[in-house]
Amino acid sequence: MSAPAPLAVTETVGKPERPRPFSSQNLARTIAGGYLPLIVATLIVVLPLLWMVLSSFKTPGEIVTTDLKVLPESVNLDNYSTAMTTVPFGRFFLNSAIVTAVGAAVKVTLAIMTAYALVFVRFPFKNVVFILILVALMVPPQVAILPNYVLIAGIGGKNTLWGIILPGLGTAFGTFLLRQHFMTLPASILEAAEIDGAGHWKRLWQIVVPVSVPSIATVALVTIVSEWNDYIWPLIITDRPEVMTLPVGLTLLQNSEGGTGSWGILMAGAVLVIVPVLVVFAMLQRYIVAGLTQGSVTG
Amino acid sequence: MSFRVDRRHFLALAGAGTTAAALSACGGPDTSGSSATSAAADIDFKDVKPAASIDFWSNHPGKSEDVEKQLVEKFQAANPGIKVNLVTAGANYEEIAQKFQTAQAANSGLPGVVVLSDVWWFRYYINGNIIPMDSLVKQLDINLSDYRDSLVKDYQYANKQWAMPYARSTPLFYYNKDHFKAAGLPDRAPTSWAEFAEWAPKLKASSGAQYAYMYPALADYAGWTLQNNLWGWGSGWSKGWDITCDSDDAVAAMQWVQDSVYKDKWAGVSSKDSSADFGGGITSATISSTGSLVGVLKTAKFNVGVGFLPGGPKATNPVCPTGGAGLGIPSGISKEQQLAAAMFIKFVGEPENAAAFSGATGYMPVRKSSDMTAVLAKTPQIQTAIDQLAVTKVQDNARVFLPGADQEMAKSVAKIVTQQGDVKATMGDLKKTLQGIYDKDVKPKLKA
Amino acid sequence: MSETTKARRRSASSTSQPERKRPRFSGRTRRDFLVFLALALPNLILIAVFTYRPLFANIQYSFLDWTLGSKTARYIGFENYATFFGSDDAPRVLGTTAVFTVLTVGVSMVLGLLVALALNAKVRGTTFARSAVFAPYVLSGVGVGLVWMFIFDPGYGALAWFLRSIGIASPQWFNEPPLALTMVIIVYVWKNLGYCAIVYLAGLQSLPADVMEAAALDGAGAGRRFLSISLPLLSPTTFFLLITTILSSLQAFDLIRIMTPLGSGTSTLIYEAYMQAFGSYNRAGYSAAISVVLFAILLVVTVVQIRFVERKVHYA
Known part of the structure; x- marks a missing residue:
């Protein structure tokens, strides 16, 4: 390995390991080392989704054929109208939005409160509680489908949004996660507040939460995503x-025969x-990705 | 993350566990040992008034949602006091069964009428989940003798009628008329597999299609259609309760199937829906449900021919199984609901309604007196399905009465036709598995 | 003891270590006790009712010969477990689970790290690429499964068409169990790779700049810098990813359910448990036994990881 001699860090333009920005050598290396993997990674993600969109405009005749054409003959919205008349997608959308909003809001609030209690409040069996939570993760x-179905159906939660949530x-x-x-929060930030006589409630919402926004955003994101995409439980507990x-509505589009x-x-x-x-x-990607990245490294 | 489980914590953990265990005691099955199989008794429906509202659980077989909606509306117009909620309880027979059995566990949210496929109703019977319909048939004066006999008989067990036929199908032999013509073949389905084996190379050479024939997708009830081959070769999945899938004839039949894929290379195996593959021109012929007929006619850009299933070296008739779904009534609902449910079942079985359902899907008209002229004018191919009904055979017990057997069959067939597994060994393993299911899950529960 | 020192001590103890024993039931302790319950109890009750109760119900069911849908069941002790471990089911299901977990976790993490390195490059367009790579993670498993099923379709799928155009017949992705497993693994990695990439990217960006510069000045090449400095410093991130990806991989369900409904070739523990009860077998007791086995494995994995981590991984 050629070890470049340690150089004093100066603003010299002609440093050997840092060629001028527009030299052809630099360009080639940037493309090979920087852009190429990026482009490949992006295409791998984008192409299947693009394919989904293109195919959604195709007629059955254009799809059920071995003579594949990439672009649909026309922007044909028949598939959309069939999908939307076969099942009420607008309603599904609204239900998903409600379930996600309510579910995620409550979950994040509960998570913040529990995590605060576990870290900042004295309690004799804290580690037991934490272990129980860790085990629940597994x-x-x-x-839980069957026992929970029996319980929720028993208290009238079948075919209700609260039964899903x-x-x-x-x-x-x-x-x-929280x-x-x-x-990892420095003890000092809470000390001052306690001296000022702020109670736990105030310390939680006015100090701990504001400095933990990125982590909370992570938890919120993961929660929202999982609520929105949740499939098996809503499938079991609803039939109307x-x-x-x-996601449940989408599977209804599949049909067994014909x-x-x-x-x-x-x-x-x-x-x-x-x-x-x-x-x-x-x-929201700026906030979401930032939140996720900042939150996770502390774990 | 640092903690240690010392004894104190462990005890607390155990304590929490006990609490949760106590909580969990509610719900679930009764383990006291008093096996309650009371559903077999006929229920008396005299002086019962039909309920004002029932649910009808359907997966809309054969894309029948629209026609089902129409039937529901017609029924409500004819019976103003009863409201029927058409519920999409799943995308296929398995999902609907899953929901039905989950609802059984909770004993709540049960429908009035449920669609049950050929492989499911018997399990519901064993578990006491559905009621016998005999007293209802009598009280509502349902004309059983006008239903097609073989379809009604499919739901008889222990001298009782457990369901009524609804979306009933048989497999059909679909062929691409244009390909057959180009290959210089007669415009008909082959009478035997031997004949088709002669045709296949010609078809493959002239049609440009990937395969001359395509076996139905394994996930798409392979155990159903392959009864055709097994019967043709003089065997079956079972004979009565004897599992015969490892007999020499059965092995010969499956060996022939495997050879058509690997040795002669004119056959393929569909991965999702062989009727779709056929409609797209990938294969010149296939076997698929009559319920696919209307869909295939809609997509295919060529002339579609249909015919009877081919026979085998040992039997040419009957080699076609019946299949599809019926309608049943749960035991866990009120008599009022059961009565309303039976009225609805009677209604959808009326000759003109059965004809409408058949015309919209391609399923068999379940009534003998259904006037099919309008339907046949539009889809003449349905006549073939009706004619074939005369030469159908009741399915093998092993497939329809053993829980999970259909799936085990599909897995074994997969081994044979997609991984070139040894046929004799695979069928031998299958027999062991099926025998195990029978001994464990069925035999103890059958009343002698 | 002044108020200040007390506060300092408590904050210090609560940020890292299990606190020291102190006299119980002082007024202060009792108040804290109540505060703790007020904050944590709602969540804990929900977890007890909807997670622990089902878990224990499952343990109960696992000792029963119970057909789903039947009102009665028979107590059979450990027979369900004996059946599972005594039959072909155990090697098949455990093998599938091991292959699925090792490959999805391994490939996602290695590729995730590589993508993170690419995203960490100082070139334009990384913001877009970053979002794009992460996007599949937030999409519905049902939707993603359907889209990829269509792509893999051996008759009309885009992949089959591509292979045909270069003269290869499409493999029978859905019919051949090993291929079905491969297919599901590919799609699972596609969906979850972005998560690993983004988390690793964050790890890379949080590496102390002075250390990296010092290493560069010492003459360490890029590869060496990565292996001997970045990678060890990333170990908390790696651990975090390992635990989360193993847990989610062992619980992967939606894609398997949508893409291979029969589970032939793709019967991982969780899917086998599901199929035994809700598929066509209806063996609710047997299914419960399999879920208990899965739970035990998850538990062991976590305990091992925690032990390992306490000793080996350095925390910032």
């Missing part, structure tokens, strides 16, 4: 379109489920 949600409200993941973050969420050429309709349905999330994600 209970696969599918395991309630069993998921307890949050082990958010609590875990506890890990709160542990009025209360179904988007499904000839239904790919176009399914892709249209997938577009209706995926694109709104992508749009929101694109608008």
Whole structure:
């Protein structure tokens, strides 16, 4: 390995390991080392989604053929109208939005409160509580289907939005993540507040929460995403379109028999489920990615 | 992250565990041992008034949602006191069964009428989840003799009628008329697989399609259509309760199937829906449900021919199984709801309604007296399905009465036709598995 | 003891270590006790009712011969466990689970780190690429599964068309169990890679600049700098990813459910448990036994990781 001699750091333009910005050598290296992997990675993500959108405009005849054409013959919205008349997508969308908003808001609040209690409040069995939370993280949600169905259906939660939301409200993941973050907060910031006579409630919301916004954003993001995409529980607890969420509604488009050429309709349905999330994600990505990146390294 | 589980903590953990265990005691099955199989008794529906509202759980087989909606509206117009909520309870028969059984566990949210497929109703019967319909048939004067006999008989067990036929199908042999013509073949389905084996190389040479024939997707009820081959070769998945899938004839049949894929290379295996592959021109012929007929006619850009299933070296008739779904009534709902449910079942089985359902989907008209002229004018191919009904055979017990057997069959067939597994060994393993299911899950529960 | 020192001591103890024993039930302690309960109890009750209760119910069910849908069941002790470990089911299901977990976790983490290095390059366009790479992580598993099913379709899929154009027949992704597993792993990695990449990127960006500069000045090349400085410093990130990706991989469900509904080739523990109860077998007791096995594995993995981490990984 050629070790360049240690140089004094100066503003010299002609440093050997840093060629001029526009030299052809630099350009080639930038493309190979910088852009190429980026472009490849981006294409791998974008192409399947683009394919989904293109296919959603194709007629069954254009899809069920071995003679593939990349672009649809025309922007044909039949698949969308079929998808939207077969199942009430508008309603699904609204239900998903309500379930996600309410579920995520409650979960994040509970996670903040529990994590604060675990870190900043004295309690004899704190570690036991924490272990119990950690263990809860490991209970696969599918395991809970049957017992929770029996309970929720028993108290009248079948085919209701609260029946979808309630069993998921307890949050082990958010609590875990925020506890890990709160542990890293410097003690000094709370001391001052305690001297000022601020109680726990005030310290929680006026000091701990404001300095933890990135971590809380992470938890919020992960919670929102999982609520929005949750599939098996809403599938089990609903059988009326009025209360179904988007992923459940999407599977309704699949049909067991006579499904000839239904790919176009399914892709249209997938577009209706995926694109709104992508749009929101694109608008908020700066905050979301920043939150996620800052939150996770502290874990 | 630092903590240690010392004894004090462990005890607290255990304490929390006990509390949760106590909480969990509610719900779940009764383990006291008093096996309650009371559903077999006929229920008396005299002086019962039909409920004002029932749910109808359907997966809309054969894209039947629209026609089901129409039937519901017609029923409500004819019976103003009863409201029927059409519920999409799943995308296929398995999902609907999953929901039905989950609802059984909670004993709440049960529908009045549920769509049940050929492989599910018997399990519901064993578990006491559905009621016998005999007293309802009598009270509502349902004309059983006008239903197609073989379809009604499919739901009889222990001298009781457990469901009524609804979206009933048989497999059909679909062929691409244009490909057959180009290959110089007669415009008909082959009468035997031997004949098709002669045709296949010609088809493959002239059609440009990838395959001459495509076996139905394994996930798409492979155990159903392959009964055709097994029967043709003089065997079956089972004979009565004897599992016969490892008999020499059965092995020969499956060996022939494997050879058509690997040795002669004119057959393929669909990965999702062979009727779609056929409609797209990937294969010149396939076997698929009659319920796919209307869909195939809509997508195919060529002339579609349909015919009876081919026979085998040992049997040419009957080699076609019936299949599809019926309608049943849960045991866990009130008599009022059960009565309303039976009225609805009677209604959708009326000759003109059965004809409308058939015309919209391609399923069999379940009534003998259904006037099919209008439907046949539009989709003449349905006539073939009706004619074939005369030469159908009741499915093998192993497939329809053993829980999970259909899936085990699909897995074994996958081993044979997609991984070139040893046929004899695979079928031998399958027999062991099926026998295990019978001994464990079925035999103890059958009343002698 | 002055108010200040007390506060300092408590803050110090609560930020890292289990606190020291102190006299119980002083007024202060009791108040803290109540504050703790007020803050944590709602969440804890929800977790107890909707996570622990089902867990213990499952342990109960696992000792029963119970057909889903049947009102009655029979107590059979450990027979379900004996059946599972005594039959072909155990090697098949555990093997599938191991392959799925090791490959999804391994590939996501290695590729994630590589993508993170690319994203860390000082070139324009990284912001867009970063969002793009992360996007699949937030998408519905059902939607993603459907889109990829269409791409993999051996008849009309884009992949089959591409392979045909270079003269290769499409593999039977859905029919051949090993290929089905491969397919699901590919899609799972596609969906979750961005998460690893973004977390690693954050790790890279938080590396102390002075250390890296000093290393560069000492003459360490880029590769060496990465292996002997960046990678060890990234160990907390790696641990965090390892624990989260293993946990989520062992619980991967939606993609398997949508893409391979029969689970042939893709029957991981969680999917087998689901299929045994809700698929066509309806063996609710047997299914519960499999979920208990899965839970035990998850528990062991976590305990091992925690032990390992306490000793090896350095925390900032």
